[in-house]
Amino acid sequence: MRIIVLGYKGNIGGPLVAVLENEGHDVVKVSRSSGDFQLDYRDEKAIDAFYKKVGSFDAVITVAGRDGYFGPIESIGNPEFRIGFDRKMMGQFNMVLIGQKYINPGGVFLLTSGFLSNIPNPNSLVLGTVNAAVNAFAKHASTMLQNNIRINVISPGVVVTDKDPALGNARVNSTELAKVYLKALESEITGQTIRAWNINYNGKLYRDLME
Numbered sequence: 752m753r754i755i756v757l758g759y760k761g762n763i764g765g766p767l768v769a770v771l772e773n774e775g776h777d778v779v780k781v782s783r784s785s786g787d788f789q790l791d792y793r794d795e796k797a798i799d800a801f802y803k804k805v806g807s808f809d810a811v812i813t814v815a816g817r818d819g820y821f822g823p824i825e826s827i828g829n830p831e832f833r834i835g836f837d838r839k840m841m842g843q844f845n846m847v848l849i850g851q852k853y854i855n856p857g858g859v860f861l862l863t864s865g866f867l868s869n870i871p872n873p874n875s876l877v878l879g880t881v882n883a884a885v886n887a888f889a890k891h892a893s894t895m896l897q898n899n900i901r902i903n904v905i906s907p908g909v910v911v912t913d914k915d916p917a918l919g920n921a922r923v924n925s926t927e928l929a930k931v932y933l934k935a936l937e938s939e940i941t942g943q944t945i946r947a948w949n950i951n952y953n954g955k956l957y958r959d960l961m962e
């Protein structure tokens with residue numbers, strides 16, 4: 752498959768590209784400031800221009816980072832919410848809303864949310880809310896996309912690498928996580944949020960289909 756990965760250099764994107772290329776996929780590497788193409792996904796017009804020039808593709812995976820505000824409720828107003836709205840929410844939504852016009856029939860969109868949608872902590876108000884919106888978007892959009900186009904969300908826990916000492920609560924190894932994206936790409940499911948959290952499961956990847 753020819754797969755667009757937005758945020759290809761990140762904690763999730765780096766290991767993901769390695770796993771996809773190892774499987775023989777043709778990966779188009781995209782980020783704001785480097786890669787095969789540069790794209791700031793906050794900019795609708797830039798997204799449309801990008802899709803016009805990228806050529807034929809079968810999948811889009813969004814793993815762009817620095818996309819939400821993390822802080823206590825007293826510190827949150829419009830500007831703090833807007834960080835999540837403009838990036839993680841509308842950025843990802845526009846990659847789908849605009850991309851549906853260009854993706855090949857039978858193509859796949861994989862978005863990224865995160866475990867905070869389900870597990871609050873003292874700083875999780877913005878990201879938890881935005882993650883839940885991403886999960887809901889895929890559920891609804893999956894019923895409306897034409898030409899057998901599928902859409903799913905991966906919901907990571909806290910991402911750690913092989914060098915990190917502990918695979919503790921709510922953590923997921925970045926290579927194992929990349930394999931979850933790969934499975935979602937190759938499966939027939941649509942409209943699902945796939946949880947990739949390690950929570951009290953003895954270091955094993957906990958993968959589950961929500962609802």
Ligand SMILES: NC(=O)c1ccc[n+]([C@@H]2O[C@H](COP(=O)([O-])OP(=O)(O)OC[C@H]3O[C@@H](n4cnc5c(N)ncnc54)[C@H](OP(=O)(O)O)[C@@H]3O)[C@@H](O)[C@H]2O)c1
Binds near residue numbers: 906
């Ligand atoms: N890491 C975690 O523990 C974790 C846990 C749960 C959920 N998540 C979610 O997983 C996703 C990826 O997280 P991550 O930790 O892998 O992120 P990251 O390492 O911070 O990702 C950085 C990548 O995102 C690109 N990027 C940032 N802003 C962009 C923009 N406006 N337009 C296009 N590309 C942009 C960067 O490109 P440039 O370098 O060119 O700017 C870079 O390639 C996020 O949605 C995050 O909320 C992460």
